[in-house]
Amino acid sequence: MRFAxxxxxxxxxxxxxxxxxxxxxxxxxxxxxxxxxxxANAAGIEAGAxxxxxxxxxxxxxxxxxxxxxxPAGDLAFLETLxxxxxxxxxxxxxxxxxxxxxxxxxxxxxxxxEEALLADAAxxxxxxxxxxxxxxxxxxxxxxxxxxHGPADAILRSGDDPVRRLxxxxxxxxxxxxxxxxxxxxxxxxxxxxxxGLARDSLARRFRNRRSASANPLxxxxxxxxxxxxxxxxxxxxxxxxxxxxLMEPIRHRQLLERVVADLAADxxxxxxxxxxxxxxxxxxxxxVDGELVVRRVxxxxxxxxxxxxxxxxxxxxxxxxxxxGIEMVRLRSPWCEPLMLAQGDLEQRAAxxxxxxxxxxxxxxxxxxxxxxxxxxxxxxxxAASVRRPVPRESHLPERAQRWQGPLEPERTSQGFFDxxxxxLKILDSxxxxxxxxxxxxxxxxxxxxxxxxxxxxxxxxxxxxxPEWWRERGMVRLRxxxxxxxxxxxxxxxxxxxxxxxxxxxxxxxFLQGLFG
Amino acid sequence: xxxxxxxxxxxxxxxxxxxxxxxxxxxxxxxxxxxxxPGLGAGAQGGEVAHGEIFARADEGAGAALALALALxxxxxxxxxxxxxxxxxxxxxxxxxxxxxxxxxxxxxxxxPEHLRHRLVHVAxxxxxxxLFALEEGLRCRDLAFVIGEIxxxxxxxxxxxxxxxxxxxxxxxxxxxxxxxxxRRDLSxxxxxxxxxxxxxxxxxxxxxxxxxxxxxxxxxxxxRYPPGQWTLREQAGRLMAAKYGAEKAGPEAxxxxxxxxxxxxxxxxxDAQPRRAG
Numbered sequence: 001m002r003f004a005x006x007x008x009x010x011x012x013x014x015x016x017x018x019x020x021x022x023x024x025x026x027x028x029x030x031x032x033x034x035x036x037x038x039x040a041n042a043a044g045i046e047a048g049a050x051x052x053x054x055x056x057x058x059x060x061x062x063x064x065x066x067x068x069x070x071x072p073a074g075d076l077a078f079l080e081t082l083x084x085x086x087x088x089x090x091x092x093x094x095x096x097x098x099x100x101x102x103x104x105x106x107x108x109x110x111x112x113x114x115e116e117a118l119l120a121d122a123a124x125x126x127x128x129x130x131x132x133x134x135x136x137x138x139x140x141x142x143x144x145x146x147x148x149x150h151g152p153a154d155a156i157l158r159s160g161d162d163p164v165r166r167l168x169x170x171x172x173x174x175x176x177x178x179x180x181x182x183x184x185x186x187x188x189x190x191x192x193x194x195x196x197x198g199l200a201r202d203s204l205a206r207r208f209r210n211r212r213s214a215s216a217n218p219l220x221x222x223x224x225x226x227x228x229x230x231x232x233x234x235x236x237x238x239x240x241x242x243x244x245x246x247x248l249m250e251p252i253r254h255r256q257l258l259e260r261v262v263a264d265l266a267a268d269x270x271x272x273x274x275x276x277x278x279x280x281x282x283x284x285x286x287x288x289x290v291d292g293e294l295v296v297r298r299v300x301x302x303x304x305x306x307x308x309x310x311x312x313x314x315x316x317x318x319x320x321x322x323x324x325x326x327g328i329e330m331v332r333l334r335s336p337w338c339e340p341l342m343l344a345q346g347d348l349e350q351r352a353a354x355x356x357x358x359x360x361x362x363x364x365x366x367x368x369x370x371x372x373x374x375x376x377x378x379x380x381x382x383x384x385x386a387a388s389v390r391r392p393v394p395r396e397s398h399l400p401e402r403a404q405r406w407q408g409p410l411e412p413e414r415t416s417q418g419f420f421d422x423x424x425x426x427l428k429i430l431d432s433x434x435x436x437x438x439x440x441x442x443x444x445x446x447x448x449x450x451x452x453x454x455x456x457x458x459x460x461x462x463x464x465x466x467x468x469x470p471e472w473w474r475e476r477g478m479v480r481l482r483x484x485x486x487x488x489x490x491x492x493x494x495x496x497x498x499x500x501x502x503x504x505x506x507x508x509x510x511x512x513x514f515l516q517g518l519f520g
Numbered sequence: 521x522x523x524x525x526x527x528x529x530x531x532x533x534x535x536x537x538x539x540x541x542x543x544x545x546x547x548x549x550x551x552x553x554x555x556x557x558p559g560l561g562a563g564a565q566g567g568e569v570a571h572g573e574i575f576a577r578a579d580e581g582a583g584a585a586l587a588l589a590l591a592l593x594x595x596x597x598x599x600x601x602x603x604x605x606x607x608x609x610x611x612x613x614x615x616x617x618x619x620x621x622x623x624x625x626x627x628x629x630x631x632x633p634e635h636l637r638h639r640l641v642h643v644a645x646x647x648x649x650x651x652l653f654a655l656e657e658g659l660r661c662r663d664l665a666f667v668i669g670e671i672x673x674x675x676x677x678x679x680x681x682x683x684x685x686x687x688x689x690x691x692x693x694x695x696x697x698x699x700x701x702x703x704x705r706r707d708l709s710x711x712x713x714x715x716x717x718x719x720x721x722x723x724x725x726x727x728x729x730x731x732x733x734x735x736x737x738x739x740x741x742x743x744x745x746r747y748p749p750g751q752w753t754l755r756e757q758a759g760r761l762m763a764a765k766y767g768a769e770k771a772g773p774e775a776x777x778x779x780x781x782x783x784x785x786x787x788x789x790x791x792x793d794a795q796p797r798r799a800g
Contacts, residue, residue, distance in 0.1 A: 520585025
């Protein structure tokens with residue numbers, strides 16, 4: 001409930017207890033029975049307003065209660081951006097509506113100087129954004145939730161601790177159960193988690209055996225907290241992605257400094273990847289801005305690489321349109337897709353020449369000797385897009401325009417039967433065949449003269465037809481067969497033209513002529 | 521006065537020196553140019569990097585085909601490494617801007633020369649600026665065999681500076697480069713050789729004289745660093761680039777114009793010709 005109020009206060013631009021917030025205020029939701037209080041501020045709570053009350057009842061307790069509309073959809077959207085932002089503490093986060101966040105910090109705590117420091121950093125960051133939070137750290141999501149909601153402030157449950165003993169003092173509400181189940185448990189006299197643990201499991205299981213959902217079954221919740229059954233919001237397989245980051249003393253706003261940081265990160269990443277014998281295929285650069293936004297830039301490499309200068313150069317182009325706003329306070333480089341890349345001997349000659357600088361300066365030294373093919377393709381793809389840099393590969397089809405397919409330049413080519421030597425194919429084909437008007441001697445005969453792009457071509461020599469039938473297993477029945485002719489006109493220009501259909505094939509009127517290819 | 525005289529004496533000496541130098545150059549150039557024909561692997565022997573421009577019309581395949589023929593010819597003429605027993609399998613780059621792609625089509629793998637088919641990397645650039653960027657990146661790449669560009673018209677981005685940049689990049693990294701200018705005016709450029717190419721009537725194939733034969737082009741070299749300009753009829757035959765002085769090709773195309781060079785040609789013709797292949 002604090003969350004909605006915090007957001008309302010931020011929207012009004014107030015600090016806590018200041019201005020309008022000093023007076024009793026409630027956020028209300030419209031219901032079928034009239035306005036109902038969704039949340040109340042500190043003064044409001046003191047005056048007697050409680051979440052869930054009808055506004056009319058609250059007004060009887062506190063006539064001067066001010067109201068503002070609540071905005072659950074906006075709260076949820078804000079929580080979503082907050083979840084993305086909270087990934088600064090770990091590579092993975094999830095929503096816990098209405099006001100919670102779960103962040104997986106496994107393997108990331110050392111980047112912040114330990115778990116305590118991580119929690120302190122989180123608390124400080126949220127406080128800076130004007131949001132009141134309670135944080136907790138535990139091996140399971142359930143335990144972390146319980147500690148954050150009902151435990152002491154900044155509680156940490158280490159993997160070596162005994163969770164049963166540490167959590168025994170928490171109220172049963174810490175189990176994330178439905179309201180009616182909680183009431184039932186209270187009636188049964190079970191107030192603390194420790195009470196549940198003391199009972200025979202069988203009797204509880206019997207009591208709740210027809211409760212399938214986890215939120216209605218205290219046993220299931222208990223198992224989740226203790227990590228005995230997996231909770232689906234945790235990633236099933238822990239994938240380890242090399243990750244380096246820099247938290248900046250001073251938020252940076254200038255491109256040059258940002259490039260410097262990215263170059264440093266690329267160098268860090270190079271060391272990390274080198275240690276594991278990996279090369280990166282995809283890299284994600286996350287930029288956490290002071291105003292709570294997260295900008296992500298991704299690049300993909302044509303071949304695994306860990307060359308810092310090359311990586312930094314690829315990102316340099318992608319940083320052009322980053323709006324730093326009030327500044328960037330944290331930069332993280334992550335490599336979610338890696339492939340094995342063995343160590344290679346460095347260039348001794350170049351090292352001796354001493355021009356293997358760091359960061360961007362190193363790029364110049366390498367440029368002197370020319371880039372490698374993979375690096376060249378990476379640079380082309382970053383600027384022009386992957387769809388623009390491709391290579392043709394054969395495809396099993398006898399239709400000329402389907403006989404080649406385009407794929408990435410470094411992807412392996414699949415085996416195929418190859419082309420026939422007796423089929424003469426043009427050097428280039430048009431993306432779509434262009435219709436030409438043709439004069440021919442007899443309706444089925446060779447073309448004599450045709451008009452294409454406003455110019456008349458006299459056909460001097462020709463060879464054909466080569467008949468290519470439509471692919472009946474793929475196309476609809478009305479597609480006509482084609483008769484291809486290789487022709488040379490009076491000026492020596494060589495073209496590949498075809499007539500679509502033959503007269504009387506029952507698939508349309510007079511056959512049309514098309515020009516599809518250009519010979520050398 | 522004496523000072524002026526001294527100065528003029530110095531400049532006269534410098535001029536004489538310069539003149540002698542020029543004369544020497546001219547002499548060398550003349551010796552080089554003597555008997556020069558395209559298709560003799562020019563440049564490859566002298567260690568000079570090819571940077572050529574080919575002006576052609578967009579509605580015929582002559583430009584790209586001639587660029588490919590020159591590239592192939594150059595590869596063939598290059599002295600092979602006696603120890604290497606693997607063929608050259610480096611990729612080559614073909615960059616087209618959008619207009620070139622629309623007007624003259626995109627490369628068709630079955631029609632490409634057999635040894636180049638599987639090595640093509642094609643770049644479809646949005647405009648001339650992107651195409652120039654791609655060309656320069658390609659020329660800086662040490663793993664490319666050669667680079668071909670196709671740019672339509674006279675875009676603002678392709679000025680003398682851009683042309684010089686490309687030429688320098690090609691020279692520095694030793695990547696041969698041909699730029700095909702489709703439907704373009706002859707403007708300023710730093711290319712070492714500038715050609716104007718159009719299709720020419722092909723020699724009739726032996727078995728079906730009614731069919732189009734192996735490709736032929738009428739090529740005019742209108743500007744070159746070291747060679748006199750001239751007009752030739754170029755043909756691709758049995759994997760070799762044949763040249764005949766323009767107008768002389770009437771007298772028996774296969775007779776005296778065949779310029780043999782290099783070792784045994786290993787490649788197939790540029791585009792498949794209509795002649796049946798002979799065994800052996």
